[in-house]
Amino acid sequence: VKVTREQAAENRQKLVRAAGRLIRERGIDGVGVAEICAQAGLTHGALYAQFGSKDALVAEALEDGLRRGEARVADNATRRTPTLDDYLAYYLSEKRRDDLGGGCPMAASASEIARQGEMVSARFGEGFESMVETIEAVLTVPNPQTDKRQIAIAISAAMIGGLAIARGVAKSQPSFSAEILASVADVVRDLGKANNRSRAGRKKDKPARRE
Amino acid sequence: VKVTREQAAENRQKLVRAAGRLIRERGIDGVGVAEICAQAGLTHGALYAQFGSKDALVAEALEDGLRRGEARVADNATRRTPTLDDYLAYYLSEKRRDDLGGGCPMAASASEIARQGEMVSARFGEGFESMVETIEAVLTVPNPQTDKRQIAIAISAAMIGGLAIARGVAKSQPSFSAEILASVADVVRDLGKANNRSRAGRKKDKPARRE
């Protein structure tokens, strides 16, 4: 049953979106081609006509998720230039932590990428590089000699790691999970504004810990 | 074929060790009970006699991996008190990054934990709490008012996230991977020593970037 070129392109996109969402929710190994295709309203044969293999679909779904994430960040701040605080409030919120299917593909799959092929690894690397550049651009460290790129890499790692860990403990220790989100955001915020004043003495926003 | 109590305990440990290694290498969903049991030199029936389910074995393997990781850290510094630098050099090294099976269970499985049951989530939470306390104990921030726990959480998140990400890009962009390890270590080292001197102006140890 041949379909129009537009319909074919639409079907391809449906597959990519369904794959992205399901992979973020259940992991690359945790979701099968049958379910992805069913959610896209197609049979599995369509997947092989479009992508040739599950691996290729995974790589494209990862790329699409990253691209959409960037677009979402850009949209959220059309009126003014977004700040590091904006990113932190958005990325490290409890709402976002609990929305596995809608979130950042890197936080959702970080530890699974090392076991995938080079195609997936490459898309992941491009996504991380893009995040680092975005973070680097909003750092307000005063001295131009400061290595903003290094700081942006560490901040990105802390954000991705923090979100993944907060998700991991959410089921058993919800308030510890909230403490992790708040602590990472707080320390990163400070790191992004690193200046001549001492960090010492700061004690704002400490989340309560009651487990 | 009943075996001695010691033999049974030894077999149990073999299963836990094999499960831990294989899970770190290939992911929780990426390894089956048949392979775990084969590596332990047993049949899959033995697994169910000992643990009742794969999930219970996964939780115990996670716990064992974390306990062994802590013991290893303690052993590495019998002569003197380990410093944050010791941990960073150990945790964020390329050698360690490339040893998937032997490394930290949290970095190996961070993003998979959110999809597991409460038993696994709880073990993961305890492991992270333990890491945070270990890091907090070696922070040398001078002012006692500084919230060391918050910093320790952010540092732990950056270490785990950084290692997972460095592993993810290693296959496609090896020098970017090395840059990530070095950058996280560098920024975290500085953060652990946060004092009244400005961060600005620092520019040591920047790894070359050639992709």
Next chain:
DNA sequence: TGTACATCAGTGAACGCGCGTTCACTGATGTAC
């Protein structure tokens, strides 16, 4: 514009395979006497 037909996106049955788990059974261990 109308007709003929090659293209190819998508269908659905089938492939071999490994998954996690169950279960009747085995037979050495370790206890009770």
Next chain:
DNA sequence: TGTACATCAGTGAACGCGCGTTCACTGATGTAC
């Protein structure tokens, strides 16, 4: 210390099921004339 036997760790066949992928086929699309 010697004997009888209940225990139970481990075996191996079997369970239903879903996995990723292949492949002969369909039939509307879109092109060539």
